[in-house]
Amino acid sequence: MTSPHPLIEAQGLAVAYRGRQVLGGVDFAIDRGEIVTVVGPNGSGKSTLLRALLGVVTPSAGRVRRARGLRIGYVPQRLHIDAALPLPVRRFLSLPVRQSPARIATALAQVGVPDIAGQDMATLSGGQFQRALLARALLSDPDILMLDEPTQGLDQPGVAAFYKLIEEVRQTLDCAVLLVSHDLHVVMSAADRVICLNGHICCQGAPKVVARAPEYRALFGMGTGGALALYQHEHDHSHDENCDRDHPAPVEEIDQEKASTR
Numbered sequence: 001m002t003s004p005h006p007l008i009e010a011q012g013l014a015v016a017y018r019g020r021q022v023l024g025g026v027d028f029a030i031d032r033g034e035i036v037t038v039v040g041p042n043g044s045g046k047s048t049l050l051r052a053l054l055g056v057v058t059p060s061a062g063r064v065r066r067a068r069g070l071r072i073g074y075v076p077q078r079l080h081i082d083a084a085l086p087l088p089v090r091r092f093l094s095l096p097v098r099q100s101p102a103r104i105a106t107a108l109a110q111v112g113v114p115d116i117a118g119q120d121m122a123t124l125s126g127g128q129f130q131r132a133l134l135a136r137a138l139l140s141d142p143d144i145l146m147l148d149e150p151t152q153g154l155d156q157p158g159v160a161a162f163y164k165l166i167e168e169v170r171q172t173l174d175c176a177v178l179l180v181s182h183d184l185h186v187v188m189s190a191a192d193r194v195i196c197l198n199g200h201i202c203c204q205g206a207p208k209v210v211a212r213a214p215e216y217r218a219l220f221g222m223g224t225g226g227a228l229a230l231y232q233h234e235h236d237h238s239h240d241e242n243c244d245r246d247h248p249a250p251v252e253e254i255d256q257e258k259a260s261t262r
């Protein structure tokens with residue numbers, strides 16, 4: 001259950017590209033301190049949901065509300081950097097907002113790569129690159145971090161280390177974390193809440209509840225439930241364990257109010 005004053009809230013959110021609806025009837029809210037993970041098959045609208053919450057995609061129906069003055073740190077799914085153009089990490093971190101060397105050093109230390117400031121972005125390993133992107137997102141001192149498949153291309157230990165880092169960052173900054181991922185096993189253990197998306201929210205709830213939901217199993221198979229037991233972490237707080245099985249209203253019934261872009 002989210003609070004009456006979430007950081008971001010969407011109601012009846014729908015998105016269409018050139019008249020083709022890819023997301024519909026999405027009700028969503030996230031509070032400070034929560035880690036929420038969005039899972040779903042390729043093309044199910046995960047990146048679109050993040051982009052609509054960010055305000056870079058205009059909803060075709062429904063609305064998005066962001067808390068006044070909300071600072072969002074965004075790590076995109078892809079970022080192509082031309083290898084022919086030298087771009088030291090410290091300069092990359094100063095784009096688009098100039099940052100002091102001290103802040104850059106702090107951010108790089110925070111994400112566990114204190115020695116790469118002078119290295120060229122094109123020469124970073126996959127894990128170092130992802131950490132540099134995360135450092136850049138942290139430099140905005142975010143209330144919420146949005147990460148779109150941040151562990152793509154990392155090996156399993158790299159993935160596990162990255163999620164551990166996210167958890168540490170959440171604790172240090174007391175920010176919310178919204179992430180999209182395909183790393184089902186680790187995600188299911190690291191998130192407070194999992195949203196299973198397939199053009200609409202198929203089901204959502206605490207990881208162990210979602211893992212049992214027939215909608216989740218229909219999308220991801222039965223295997224994850226077993227693996228979950230290995231990764232399940234200890235919670236010192238309670239969850240709303242209701243798995244929302246309601247499917248969205250047809251598009252025609254959704255509030256047509258456009259997103260506010262405060």
Ligand SMILES: Nc1ncnc2c1ncn2[C@@H]1O[C@H](COP(=O)(O)OP(=O)(O)OP(=O)(O)O)[C@@H](O)[C@H]1O
Pocket residue numbers: 017018022040041042043044045046047048049
């Ligand atoms: N700019 C765009 N113009 C037209 N169609 C788009 C655009 N962006 C995404 N789509 C389409 O919208 C649908 C949802 O895409 P989206 O990238 O949100 O899915 P996803 O769940 O993030 O997928 P993946 O797991 O493969 O990254 C897909 O069918 C995609 O082709």
